[in-house]
Amino acid sequence: MSNDQENIQLLKDIAAGSRQAFDIFYEKYISFVYQIAFSIVHNHAEAEDICHDVFLEVYQKARQYSEEKGSIKAWLAVKTKSRSLDRLRKNKPLLIHRLENLSGSKKMEPGADLQFLHSLEKHLIVEALKAIPIEQREAIIRSYYNGETHNEIAMTMKKPLGSVKSLIRYGLNNLRKQKALMQWVGIDRGEKK
CATH class of the missing domain: 1.10.1740.10 (RNA polymerase sigma factor, region 2, helix turn helix motif)
Incomplete structure (x- = not known):
């Protein structure tokens, strides 16, 4: 058998x-x-x-x-x-943790099932990123995906350091509002029902 x-x-x-x-x-x-x-x-x-x-x-x-x-x-x-x-x-909203975990610092185990899940997760975040202002999106991608420091981002984007930090903070707040990600982390934003 x-x-x-x-x-x-x-x-x-x-x-x-x-x-x-x-x-x-x-x-x-x-x-x-x-x-x-x-x-x-x-x-x-x-x-x-x-x-x-x-x-x-x-x-x-x-x-x-x-x-x-x-x-x-x-x-x-x-x-x-x-x-x-x-x-x-x-459960609680995990948007920031999801972004940090997708930054490339953690490697997924090989396997079609896990690669599919990782791909789905990335797709949801990419779709949400498309809906926020361009500068916020660029700052978040540089920080979370490219691993650049805030100082490096400020130099590349030719913006003051405080502006870069604000772009990232406002960008993350705008991401929390995106429908695709709200479906991923739950519409209750982690509040107990």
Whole structure:
């Protein structure tokens, strides 16, 4: 029996109520699910909670997996991404942290699923950046993406240092108002409902 067939059989056994099959399935995929969750929320405790939610759903709804719709990894990746985005929407706004984490200082693990999530995140921020004034956008890109210091930005843009700091501050405030990013971090801006 191939590895894929073994994993599909594990899901069938889980659907039939097998705790042993669930434990085996969990051990096979926990690091994969955790890696995706952490790449989105950048918080160990939150990523662990998301893993719990994903595997609880697998245990309760193992019959939902359909081989025709894709691999087990893709099925788990979609569930994990969905739970992670829900968690971000419900929690505090993470815009500034998202920008800092995308600045290139952290390298993503290779893998199509993680590259897709990273690409989606970047796309949302790029779309929001397009909607703010050009000088604010340039200052933010130079600071967060190019890693330039405020002094370097001031020299390049031929602006006083205080003006550059203001451009970045106002630019970040304007980014918070962008619809695409509000959908990413949640419309409640982190306020408890």
